Amino acid sequence: DQQVKQNSPSLSVQEGRISILNCDYTNSMFDYFLWYKKYPAEGPTFLISISSIKDKNEDGRFTVFLNKSAKHLSLHIVPSQPGDSAVYFCAASYQSGGSYIPTFGRGTSLIVHP
Amino acid sequence: GAGVSQTPSNKVTEKGKYVELRCDPISGHTALYWYRQSLGQGPEFLIYFQGTGAADDSGLPNDRFFAVRPEGSVSTLKIQRTERGDSAVYLCASSLTGGGGTQYFGPGTRLLVL
Structure with a gap:
């Protein structure tokens, strides 16, 4: 029973374009969300986070959007x-x-x- | 600066053997976490230490798994009577505090049980 789902196992984008990665969750108790980035043979590295009191958080080229009603973030x-x-x-x-x-x-x- | 280190980087063992995996957290970090990542999956929580004590061990799959952190720094994950299904990458992370602080991951130990 996956409480956090990333339904696209892969995404291919051209340099300079926008990349949009999606995530859905099922547990209404979740109130803090994070994205990690992982290179081969390395551990995950924290990228950006968002609290449930916000719907957007931006850090340079990276922006995370949270839609609580849809239980979706990108x-x-x-x-x-x-x-x-x-x-x-x-x-x-x-x-x-x-x-x-x-x-x-x-x-x-x-x-x-x- | 020194990040989280884990040894060994790779471990091959036979079914039924005992293994120990070591984690050296970032100096001064009071919180330490162990995760297991199976092929094609995200990291799965095993146990969380705050200082020397296990604050949450709800992720340990069964009593063959045990972890210690006797001096509040280095931690050892111990697996008894290993099974082929234990084959995975075991990740360790540390954070300055346990209350939602950013977790810094080590490179992981790749365990293969033959």
């Missing part, structure tokens, strides 16, 4: 660069026992073509 990368090619994990969490333990999706592999 990561926009503009403009996409070849170095953005990686696996992107969506994660969702809520406070339990004093900590936020993220639940991860299966990831979307992004390939940015020069």
Whole structure:
């Protein structure tokens, strides 16, 4: 029972264009959402996050949008660069026992073509 | 600066054997997390330490899995009577505090049980 779903296992985009990665969740208790980026043979690296009190958070080329009513979030990368090619994990969490333990999706592999 | 390190980077063992996986968190980080990532999946939470104590071990799949962090720094994940299904990448992450602080991941240990 996947509580965090990334339904697109892969995405191919041309350099300079927008990349849009999508994520859906089912647990209404989730109130903090994160995106991680992972290169081969490395651990995931935190990219950007958003709290449920917001619907948008922007950091440079990266913007995360949250639609609570649809239980959907997306990561926009503009403009996409070849170095953005990686696996992107969506994660969702809520406070339990004093900590936020993220639940991860299966990831979307992004390939940015020069 | 030193990030999270994990040893060994790769471990091959035979079914039924005992293995230990080590994690060195970022110095000063009080929170430490263990995850398991199977092929084609996202990281799956195993256990969370705040200091020396396991604050949440709800992700450990069964009693063959155990983890310690005796001095509040280095942690060891121990797997007894390994099974082929234990084959995965075991990721460790640390954060400055446990309450939603950014988690920094190590490169992982690739465990293969033959």
